[in-house]
Amino acid sequence: MNLQNFTFGIDFGTESARAVLLGLEDGRPAASAESYYRSGVIDKLLPVTPRCVALGPECALQDPMDYVDAMREVIAATLQSTAVRPEQISGIGIDCTASSVLPVKADGTPLCILPEFRRDPHSWLKLWKHHSAFAQARTIRDAALERGESWLSEYSEIVSPEWFFPKILETLDESPDAYLAADRFIEVADWLVWKLTGRETHNSYMAGLKAFWSAGRGFPSESFFAHIDKRLEKLIGTKVSKDVSPVGSQAGCLTDRAAAWVGLRPGIPVAVATSDGHAAVVASGPLSPGRMVMTMGTSICHFIGGRRRKVIPGICGCTEDDLVPDSFLYEAGQPCVGDCLAWFVGNVMPDWCVREVTRLGMSSYEWLERQAAALAPGESGLLALDWWNGNRSVLGSADVSGLLIGPTLSTGPISIYRALIEAAAFGTRIIIERFEQHDMGIGQLTACGGLANKSPLTLQIFADVTGRTIGLLASEQASAFGSAMLGAIASRQVTGGIGHDGESAVDMIDRMHCRNRSTYQSARERAAVYDRLFAEYARLYDYFGRTDGSTMKVLRGIRDDARTKRPRDNDAGSR
Amino acid sequence: MNLQNFTFGIDFGTESARAVLLGLEDGRPAASAESYYRSGVIDKLLPVTPRCVALGPECALQDPMDYVDAMREVIAATLQSTAVRPEQISGIGIDCTASSVLPVKADGTPLCILPEFRRDPHSWLKLWKHHSAFAQARTIRDAALERGESWLSEYSEIVSPEWFFPKILETLDESPDAYLAADRFIEVADWLVWKLTGRETHNSYMAGLKAFWSAGRGFPSESFFAHIDKRLEKLIGTKVSKDVSPVGSQAGCLTDRAAAWVGLRPGIPVAVATSDGHAAVVASGPLSPGRMVMTMGTSICHFIGGRRRKVIPGICGCTEDDLVPDSFLYEAGQPCVGDCLAWFVGNVMPDWCVREVTRLGMSSYEWLERQAAALAPGESGLLALDWWNGNRSVLGSADVSGLLIGPTLSTGPISIYRALIEAAAFGTRIIIERFEQHDMGIGQLTACGGLANKSPLTLQIFADVTGRTIGLLASEQASAFGSAMLGAIASRQVTGGIGHDGESAVDMIDRMHCRNRSTYQSARERAAVYDRLFAEYARLYDYFGRTDGSTMKVLRGIRDDARTKRPRDNDAGSR
Numbered sequence A, B: 001m002n003l004q005n006f007t008f009g010i011d012f013g014t015e016s017a018r019a020v021l022l023g024l025e026d027g028r029p030a031a032s033a034e035s036y037y038r039s040g041v042i043d044k045l046l047p048v049t050p051r052c053v054a055l056g057p058e059c060a061l062q063d064p065m066d067y068v069d070a071m072r073e074v075i076a077a078t079l080q081s082t083a084v085r086p087e088q089i090s091g092i093g094i095d096c097t098a099s100s101v102l103p104v105k106a107d108g109t110p111l112c113i114l115p116e117f118r119r120d121p122h123s124w125l126k127l128w129k130h131h132s133a134f135a136q137a138r139t140i141r142d143a144a145l146e147r148g149e150s151w152l153s154e155y156s157e158i159v160s161p162e163w164f165f166p167k168i169l170e171t172l173d174e175s176p177d178a179y180l181a182a183d184r185f186i187e188v189a190d191w192l193v194w195k196l197t198g199r200e201t202h203n204s205y206m207a208g209l210k211a212f213w214s215a216g217r218g219f220p221s222e223s224f225f226a227h228i229d230k231r232l233e234k235l236i237g238t239k240v241s242k243d244v245s246p247v248g249s250q251a252g253c254l255t256d257r258a259a260a261w262v263g264l265r266p267g268i269p270v271a272v273a274t275s276d277g278h279a280a281v282v283a284s285g286p287l288s289p290g291r292m293v294m295t296m297g298t299s300i301c302h303f304i305g306g307r308r309r310k311v312i313p314g315i316c317g318c319t320e321d322d323l324v325p326d327s328f329l330y331e332a333g334q335p336c337v338g339d340c341l342a343w344f345v346g347n348v349m350p351d352w353c354v355r356e357v358t359r360l361g362m363s364s365y366e367w368l369e370r371q372a373a374a375l376a377p378g379e380s381g382l383l384a385l386d387w388w389n390g391n392r393s394v395l396g397s398a399d400v401s402g403l404l405i406g407p408t409l410s411t412g413p414i415s416i417y418r419a420l421i422e423a424a425a426f427g428t429r430i431i432i433e434r435f436e437q438h439d440m441g442i443g444q445l446t447a448c449g450g451l452a453n454k455s456p457l458t459l460q461i462f463a464d465v466t467g468r469t470i471g472l473l474a475s476e477q478a479s480a481f482g483s484a485m486l487g488a489i490a491s492r493q494v495t496g497g498i499g500h501d502g503e504s505a506v507d508m509i510d511r512m513h514c515r516n517r518s519t520y521q522s523a524r525e526r527a528a529v530y531d532r533l534f535a536e537y538a539r540l541y542d543y544f545g546r547t548d549g550s551t552m553k554v555l556r557g558i559r560d561d562a563r564t565k566r567p568r569d570n571d572a573g574s575r
Helices: A064-080 A134-146 A150-155 A164-174 A176-181 A188-197 A204-210 A222-228 A256-262 A276-283 A338-347 A351-360 A364-373 A413-437 A450-454 A456-466 A478-490 A492-498 A505-512 A524-545 A551-565 B064-080 B134-146 B150-155 B164-174 B176-181 B188-197 B204-210 B222-228 B256-262 B276-283 B338-347 B351-360 B364-373 B413-437 B450-454 B456-466 B478-490 B492-498 B505-512 B524-545 B551-565
Strands: A006-012 A016-023 A029-036 A089-096 A101-104 A184-187 A250-253 A269-271 A291-296 A300-306 A317-320 A328-334 A383-385 A403-405 A444-448 A469-473 A516-520 B006-012 B016-023 B029-036 B089-096 B101-104 B184-187 B250-253 B269-271 B291-296 B300-306 B317-320 B328-334 B383-385 B403-405 B444-448 B469-473 B516-520
Touching: A006 A064, A006 A188, A006 A276, A006 A478, A016 A064, A016 A478, A029 A064, A029 A478, A064 A188, A064 A256, A089 A188, A089 A276, A089 A478, A101 A164, A101 A176, A101 A188, A134 A150, A134 A164, A134 A222, A164 A176, A164 A184, A184 A188, A188 A250, A188 A256, A188 A269, A204 A317, A269 A478, A276 A291, A276 A300, A276 A328, A276 A478, A291 A413, A291 A450, A300 A413, A328 A413, A338 A364, A338 A413, A338 A450, A351 A364, A351 B351, A364 A413, A364 A456, A383 A413, A383 A524, A403 A524, A403 B551, A413 A456, A413 A524, A444 A450, A444 A456, A450 A456, A450 A469, A456 A469, A456 A516, A456 A524, A478 A492, A478 A505, A524 A551, A524 B551, A551 B403, A551 B524, B006 B064, B006 B188, B006 B276, B006 B478, B016 B064, B016 B478, B029 B064, B029 B478, B064 B188, B064 B256, B089 B188, B089 B276, B089 B478, B101 B164, B101 B176, B101 B188, B134 B150, B134 B164, B134 B222, B164 B176, B164 B184, B184 B188, B188 B250, B188 B256, B188 B269, B204 B317, B269 B478, B276 B291, B276 B300, B276 B328, B276 B478, B291 B413, B291 B450, B300 B413, B328 B413, B338 B364, B338 B413, B338 B450, B351 B364, B364 B413, B364 B456, B383 B413, B383 B524, B403 B524, B413 B456, B413 B524, B444 B450, B444 B456, B450 B456, B450 B469, B456 B469, B456 B516, B456 B524, B478 B492, B478 B505, B524 B551
Parallel strands: A006 A089, A089 A269, A291 A444, A444 A469, B006 B089, B089 B269, B291 B444, B444 B469
Antiparallel strands: A006 A016, A016 A029, A101 A184, A250 A269, A291 A300, A300 A328, A317 A328, A383 A403, A403 B403, A469 A516, B006 B016, B016 B029, B101 B184, B250 B269, B291 B300, B300 B328, B317 B328, B383 B403, B469 B516
8 A cells, every 4th residue: 555645636628637646755647537528619509408509600618517527527536546545635736728718706606507697608618719709809919009018029919819818808899798797707727726725816827828917017907908998997806816826836725615525635735727738848847948848639839948038929928937946938839730630530531431440440540640651741742731720829810721732633531631730740840940040949849648649640740840859758648747746846835744845846846757658750851851841831831821911811801701691500511 | 206317426424425316307305325434434443453553643544445335335225215216317426525545556456455455554545634644745845845836826835734645645655565556546536436437537626626736737747746756756647647527527437347236227427526525515506706615524614616716825725616617616624623522522521421411312412512502602711722633724734733721620521512613613714704805705604514414503603703694504415415416417418308408517506406404693792702702712823823833833743752752552542
């Protein structure tokens, strides 16, 4: 029987929650579990009775109660699979996608469970990839430019519809009643911590990256918000908590009520939440300069550490690293990677592939991976732009879209699948080159996340396209692993007796972090072909992403006009 | 019992042969039948034993004996379905795709049925859409430019790999033995007429459009061919017949042997063959200026008449109209329309669509048509370039490829399907505008062919995109109908007693031609949206089609390099 203490890390992803139980002393995972959200991502119809409510395009909602259920289920399932006893749990850390924004009443009740708001999409949890707050992102950016708000440069003058305030402003614009009824708008990560500890606090990582906050200057001013809309003047401090806590600190302790509900003992320290990507960075060890961490799943987040804050055009995320003194964390990203492959499987994978998959008893991805690996770089004649869900970095443009060039009558689906993976790799190379243009050299890549674990082909293509070695983290649940480490860091004052008195957060990260399971090397011959393809990718990138009035933007305008004229009453065109 | 005489028209398309039996007096079809080619289009593996031979990309071959079988079958099936007796048949006309080139021995035996050549792809029938003779098309064009050959301007300085001589030169380059062994290279249409009449003659329509011939100057000179390759010097007159006969004349009469073989009486006049598209033009009636005929099937051919021959850049087909005195026939085309929709069904139509199709007991096309019709123009945000099989007019470039722009995570397969139809319509609009820029106004469109008959949505989109009214011919077999009319015209001297003594070809066409079944009008609101989309189509058209070193051409170079390095030993990437 292992007598050491353990911490729980729980990672709330886009489709499911994953828990990892980590030994405090040896830093080894003892058990893990996963639980899917009952309603998944809600992007077509709100699951309400008597009849469903149709959602607009770019909408991506979730049911917050699915998160609560999933949390209880993964904790129970993890404990059931191990001999570790609940009394041995000495800390909890939580991470989540961001910005995933929930309107709640003053007592934390989500607006969407109130009967009078159940049919209003704006009362539900707006998932990070809820992308319909375009106009609002533009309004906020225009207002900041107009007023010369100095903080805007910290975000490369980009405001993404994915962020915190565009989502809130969208609610004000489209459902003023829901806006009025919401006592708080909160990151779902912080809401879960609130449910566990009874304390509402905004985590510094998301506040910094998604809500224009920094430790030095706080949030934007009342007059800025009033300039956008008079009704927003007192937003900060009333509907949005001013209380921001650094990642790595303790948010509070498990309340009696929450303890009973999750099946753990009361009083366990709970860490301030962070983003799923950031938690994975923590899992990967201290982020020395020159190493980039990629969390690869539905989307990719890229993380790199720096000694000072600088403005890198097109990189809209930089925040102080609360765990490592005197350093900054830069975040870039591609919003649609695993998601794009899933789009392929759901929308353009022909039935003869499905029959083949069924015959061989494989998953679609496994089969596609095997087939696509048999193709040589460049052989298909295809090239794609990976903007099926916009471009986060370096363009920071949510109104670009996908592109596939090169199909002929002899183009098969496998070639398209491989082209989508390659496009994601080219997008990452653009990001790496942007950092390097600003004297942040990147020598080595660390990968983690569902896609990295499931697709060796993806890692090989990324290695070949970027010309760099990629290390794959040993844990398949890097985010949950990192959250568990944050739980351990948060519980230091309580569990100090375990033998690591006075250990700094950095020291703990260095000691407990996850090692690599394997590495992928770039091969010269493949890299040479990809250099040629990348030159074309970069050309298309400029032409469609950087030309004023480019076709993609015009098409979006035409599309929006067409949809305004004829409300979407059927679903024939999509799934 | 109907005592009038009848003519047989047989149309040899890409996948099947169709026959129509037409009343000589009333010009009404009495019966029809269809027969598919046993081996279809051979584009992956040559169907030979003991093991198949893998074909390269862009390869599209056929078995000429399939044509012979199909001819016998459709004649028998047509006669079986009607009370018309074989003695009542007084003429036969044949049309075929072009340039579909067959190497044969001096007695007409196809090279590919000889055991020593059975495994050589170059000994088979090269179908019009056999597209691998790129390099040879370039060689021929370069030679003509270098020598200042005046006839090149008649073809807008374009030489397509689809044409007669590039296909022959490809055989010389890649299989000199097959070249040597071939006593003749011949259009399969003319070969079929040869089989029926015992006379080998080149029809003027294909000679003019696909083989650089004109009535005034004949074929290019010996020195021109010698300039390309010494071995080609005596090509014309030895391996290619110099005997060119005008369309509308009689090639000969059914021989005893052929009569026994097709089940008709000997001596029936057989018309000089023509292309399937041209036959459909004949069926549609006299081609007055301002009317354009579109034969819509796997590809689209556009026909328009003119009073004089002029050079219209990008329109590479103009030939004297042998049926209408003092006029010229212009031909333009899009090589991949129905083919592109078939590509969609075979390569990117997901299994849930297939399940839906199966559940409803519809054909895939029927179901897709119904779903796509529910979308409004512009609603999908998608736009495509229809170059899955190159661009014939106005670019005359076989090395461009397809493009799909605008997909997002909410893009479904139906939207893609509709975008492919719209792209074809935009391509037709580019062609119409090119004619109009050269003072050949086009007021009205006549449509026929499989796609036009099966897809009202396609015709509606074409009407909306071009802003013109489209009449759909009543006969579903317009080409066979037109060939039957040519059979009637060819048999005038024999059947002169029927009451139309001295009737000119134009008069016969005017009297017998097929009427419209229905018309499609353009709607202002939809046309306005398509005007906006077309502006973007035209922009992409210029950027990818007219820019030197455009991405499409670079990708093709990279692809060809990759394929050279690694011979294609599996078929994972395509189907």
